[in-house]
Every structure is written in C-alpha cells, then in structure tokens.
C-alpha cells in the first residue's frame with residue numbers, strides 16, 4: 035500500500051462506529067486511570083506515548099503492506115526495525131524497560147530479537163567480570179550481533195544429551211568446537227541463520243578426555259568485515275515457519291572451530307591454563323538465562339492475550355448478526371451468552387496474567403539479586419514458579435486466542451483481522467524456553483518435595499503453605515451457599531487451595547504407592563505423569579467451570595456448590611459485558627500495534643476490510659496474468675465444445 039494510503043489507513047477516524055461509541059459512553063470507571071495501572075504508572079503511560087510517537091513516525095513501523103510480502107522482504111523489514119530500535123536505544127540510552135516496551139510496540143516483529151532477549155542477558159548472567167567488561171560494550175554497541183544457540187536438531191528438551199563438544203587444547207590454549215553428528219547441529223536459535231555474527235553456544239565441555247557437562251562458549255560465526263562465515267562454520271536459515279518469519283531461525287554446524295580458552299563463560303566454572311576444571315556457584319546457574327526468558331514469556335502471554343481480547347471484544351460489539359426475536363433489530367453478537375463465553379475469559383485472563391507476570395517478575399528480581407550476591411536459597415522455588423507459570427499461561431493464551439479468532443467468524447480468518455497471525459505467532463510459546471509438559475514436570479518435582487516436607491511437619495516454601503493449612507483436620511468447610519459467596523475472593527482462594535491440596539497430595543500418594551509396590555522411581559514417575567502435570571497446573575470462576583472434574587472428583591465442591599459457581603460465572607460475564615469495551619480500551623493499544631481491521635479503535639471494520647483487500651497482490655491488475663496463461667484457454671475450449679455440441 036502506498037505511503038499516503040498507508041497513513042490514511044491508520045489515521046484515527048472522527049467517525050466512530052455508533053455501537054462502539056455508545057459502549058464507551060456507558061463506561062462505569064475511569065478508563066485512563068486503569069490504563070495507568072496497566073502501564074505501571076502515569077509516567078509509564080507518558081513514556082509509552084513518547085515511544086509510540088517515535089516508532090510510528092517511521093514508515094517501516096506503520097507497514098500495512100505486510101499482509102502480502104515475500105519472506106525475504108519480511109526478513110529485511112524485520113532487520114530494518116531491529117536496526118531502528120538498536121540505533122534509538124544507543125542514541126537515547128534506553129534501559130531494559132524502554133527497550134522491552136519499544137519492542138512490544140513493534141509487536142516484537144524484529145529479526146534480531148534475541149540480542150536483547152537472550153544474548154545480552156546471558157553475557158550479564160554467565161560471564162565473569164573480566165569477560166563482561168570486554169563483551170558487554172561490544173554487544174550493547176551492536177558490533178557483536180548475537181544469538182543463544184542451545185537447541186540441536188536432535189535435542190531441545192534434554193540438555194544433558196546435547197552433542198556439540200568443546201574440547202580443550204592445552205597446546206594452543208584453545209577450545210575446539212565441533213558438531214560431531216547430523217543431530218548435533220544447532221537448530222532453531224533466533225537470528226542465527228543470516229543476522230548474527232556471534233553465538234553463545236552451549237556445548238559439552240571435554241578436558242583431558244573427561245566430560246564436565248554443559249557450558250556456554252562465545253563463538254564468532256561471521257567475519258566482522260564482510261559477514262561471511264568463518265572457517266569451519268556452516269550456517270543458514272532453517273526455512274519458513276507458521277509465523278515469526280521475520281526471524282531467521284538458523285542452523286549451525288561447526289567443524290574444528292577454534293576459540294580462545296577465554297571464550298568459555300567463566301562466572302560459574304572455568305578451565306585453567308594448565309587444564310584444570312574448576313566449578314563455582316550452583317550446578318544449574320548456567321540455566322539462569324532460560325529462567326529469565328520464561329518470566330518474559332509470561333509478559334508476552336499478557337500482551338498477546340490483550341491484543342486478541344481487544345480485537346474480539348471491539349468486533350463483537352460492532353458486528354450485528356441475527357436477532358433473538360423475528361422482526362427485532364439484529365443483535366450485537368456480544369449479547370449472545372455463547373459469544374461472552376468465548377470472548378470474556380480472554381479479557382479476564384489478560385488482567386489476571388498482567389498481575390501474575392508482575393508478581394513473578396518481583397520474585398525473579400529478588401532471587402536474581404540474591405544469586406548475584408551468592409545466595410541461591412530461593413532458586414529452586416523460582417525455577418518451579420517460572421516453569422509452572424510459563425507453561426500454564428502459554429497454554430491458556432493459545433487456547434483463548436483461538437477462541438477469540440473463532441468468535442470473529444469468517445473475517446477472523448482473514449490475515450487483515452490480525453488475529454490469525456496472533457494465534458500463529460503465539461503458538462510456539464508452549465514450546466520455546468522449555469516445552470510445557472517438561473516444565474510442568476519440573477514444577478511437579480518441586481511440589482512432590484514440598485509434600486514430603488509437609489507430611490513430616492517440616493517447613494514448606496512460602497507459596498505452598500496450603501499443603502499445611504488444608505491438611506489440618508479442623509480445616510473450615512467451603513462456604514458457598516449463594517451467588518454472593520462465589521464473588522468472595524477469599525472463598526475462591528480457599529476453593530483452589532482445597533482442590534490443589536487434593537490433586538497434589540493425590541499425585542504424591544499414587545507416586546508413593548507405585549514406588550512402594552516395587553516399581554522403579556522413573557517408571558513410577560512416567561506412569562503417573564498426567565496426574566503430576568495436573569498437580570502443577572490452575573484462574574477464578576472460569577477456571578473452576580473449565581476444570582469441573584478436579585473440583586468435583588476431590589472433596590472440594592458439592593454438585594450444588596459447583597452449580598452455584600457456574601451460575602455465578604455466567605452472571606459475572608453478563609456484568610463484565612457492559613464494561614467490556616472500556617476494559618479493552620484501557621489496554622490503550624495503538625491501532626498500528628494492534629494491526630487489525632476488526633479491532634481498530636474507530637470500529638470502521640467494513641471500510642478497513644475493503645481498504646486492505648485493495649492491497650492484495652492479486653488486485654494489482656484487473657485481469658490476473660493467470661487468466662491469459664490458463665483460464666482463457668479453458669473458456670475458449672469450453673465455448674468450442676458447446677458450439678460443436680449444438681451442431682449435433
């Protein structure tokens with residue numbers, strides 16, 4: 035779409051859809067005040083607006099043509115967006131919050147996202163002070179463009195079986211990096227294919243024939259002069275994906291690549307000049323970057339879900355379809371209870387996820403500060419909470435975004451709705467940074483340990499006190515006698531704790547019984563894996579309704595109480611429905627950021643759908659070349675055959 039049309043496309047129209055306008059007039063709260071809470075403060079709202087003005091004054095961030103672009107263009111556009119953000123970050127000395135916010139305003143649609151998502155954080159967390167002094171300036175000034183290369187073609191989850199090796203050569207005081215098998219090539223790392231000139235490579239450290247486990251190494255990939263791969267390096271893009279195609283996820287094969295001994299990250303371990311291996315800090319300290327990204331993913335979960343909820347809610351009040359009583363005006367589809375059931379859980383979960391991310395981030399910041407000071411006491415609890423919440427929130431986002439898409443009918447299947455791309459780009463959140471079933475098990479492992487402590491009366495971790503309070507014989511009954519009780523948050527918390535206690539201790543009991551029956555621990559674990567994963571999963575009324583089985587199969591709710599919860603859930607949805615538009619308006623998503631003809635602030639859905647249809651590459655000519663090449667012949671043959679038939 036030409037620049038002029040593109041600007042016209044995004045310019046907010048003074049003509050707002052009347053249904054949408056009416057919804058805004060009836061808001062029962064101050065939308066701006068809620069926006070400040072969502073942003074974190076009025077100052078952060080102000081800062082966001084400043085960054086929006088900066089980004090959206092640049093044509094590359096306003097692109098609408100994106101809908102019909104080839105992958106090379108998409109990649110190059112993602113590179114250009116990356117460079118813009120990097121240049122501004124350097125020029126205006128952005129901190130991490132500003133960079134993360136700017137990246138969000140660009141929909142994280144930047145090819146070299148790993149530079150700030152993993153490469154720089156890994157140097158900050160895994161490098162010695164000397165190495166940080168050397169490498170951080172080069173990464174922050176973007177001389178080193180990097181990625182985090184851990185996953186291999188043959189292994190992503192099971193880090194212990196990664197095959198890449200780093201063999202110490204005492205003669206030349208170097209490590210020799212190798213990809214010994216086809217399955218050992220690094221595969222998936224973001225920006226590895228074409229963008230990065232450096233990688234943090236996770237490899238098995240071999241010193242004097244002994245394997246000292248997985249350690250990180252800084253490996254130059256491409257010449258700083260002309261970007262050609264260095265000797266022994268074979269690198270490239272792994273091919274198109276479902277979405278996120280601006281990112282050149284790549285492969286890396288190393289054949290006898292030599293790096294200086296100093297290129298082994300030495301905060302948690304080192305190899306001395308004379309070939310001695312020294313381990314420092316906790317065994318899993320080198321996994322610190324993954325914990326950080328899992329916490330970031332809970333933020334990305336909120337962002338994706340609030341995008342989807344905004345589009346689905348705004349479209350659901352603009353779209354009128356059918357009527358409850360013949361002859362009456364067609365209904366706004368959000369007035370159908372079934373539509374509320376599809377769309378409002380995404381709205382509710384968006385707010386819940388925002389608050390959950392903030393709470394998890396506070397825990398992360400506190401534990402990270404402790405670890406940097408040498409105190410790793412809360413690392414295990416952080417690992418459990420970040421694993422469980424990353425898994426649960428990414429799982430719920432994928433489910434609820436698909437429901438939002440379905441709630442938009444046929445138009446939800448158009449690329450111009452933005453919601454299909456949102457579903458596809460959020461889909462990998464259940465896989466990256468630890469596949470969900472694997473992370474749930476990490477949480478379950480920690481839970482089983484807490485149960486073992488609770489059973490013998492030892493103190494349990496702060497987040498798991500319910501294992502003690504719910505186990506006591508004089509625990510209070512669940513007071514749910516009417517709809518009002520269902521709105522009492524303390525009561526709902528008690529319901530969840532009661533259910534969690536039953537499911538967690540139930541899983542522990544099954545595991546224990548299997549082991550006591552003589553089954554080996556790992557076999558018992560696998561045979562009870564679903565129960566253990568359930569023990570690690572669960573939000574408010576909708577959460578209870580969705581997971582009815584766990585609340586009814588455990589001594590938590592009676593069938594009558596469960597029916598009250600269901601009724602309360604539908605009543606709550608009818609109530610929220612009246613503020614649904616102000617609640618999504620409070621996310622204050624710029625139309626360019628939302629990138630949706632269905633979710634635009636002015637609600638002029640039909641005009642925008644039609645305007646975007648004009649950008650379809652098929653509409654470049656009135657008669658497509660395919661007519662001349664293929665269709666015309668078919669029609670002419672048909673006419674000829676009909677003439678011949680008519681003569682018979």
Ligand SMILES: CC(C)(COP(=O)(O)OP(=O)(O)OC[C@H]1O[C@@H](n2cnc3c(N)ncnc32)[C@H](O)[C@@H]1OP(=O)(O)O)[C@@H](O)C(=O)NCCC(=O)NCCSC(=O)CCCC(=O)O
Nearest residue numbers: 151184190191192193194318321324325417466467468472
């Ligand atoms: C599944 C595990 C956790 C298993 O680890 P393991 O070393 O085999 O050890 P284990 O026997 O299960 O556990 C031993 C112990 O290590 C602990 N532990 C494990 N991981 C951590 C951690 N991160 N922090 C703190 N502690 C950790 C476990 O809780 C165990 O503790 P315990 O022995 O029970 O006291 C590991 O293999 C793993 O993390 N796999 C997932 C790999 C992953 O996350 N890959 C991400 C690649 S990067 C990426 O995807 C980037 C995407 C970003 C983007 O696209 O933007």
Ligand SMILES: Cc1cc2nc3c(=O)[nH]c(=O)nc-3n(C[C@H](O)[C@H](O)[C@H](O)COP(=O)(O)OP(=O)(O)OC[C@H]3O[C@@H](n4cnc5c(N)ncnc54)[C@H](O)[C@@H]3O)c2cc1C
Nearest residue numbers: 182183184185189190191222223224462465466467468469
């Ligand atoms: C968009 C995207 C970006 C990525 N970026 C990076 C990156 O920048 N750097 C990087 O290093 N990696 C990256 N990855 C790789 C990602 O981290 C891995 O895909 C992930 O760790 C899962 O590993 P895998 O794909 O090998 O699946 P596997 O580990 O082979 O698992 C396959 C399936 O087997 C099952 N499974 C496996 N293990 C278990 C178990 N123990 N218990 C029960 N079930 C199990 C699960 O259902 C799982 O889905 C990226 C991946 C994607 C999709």
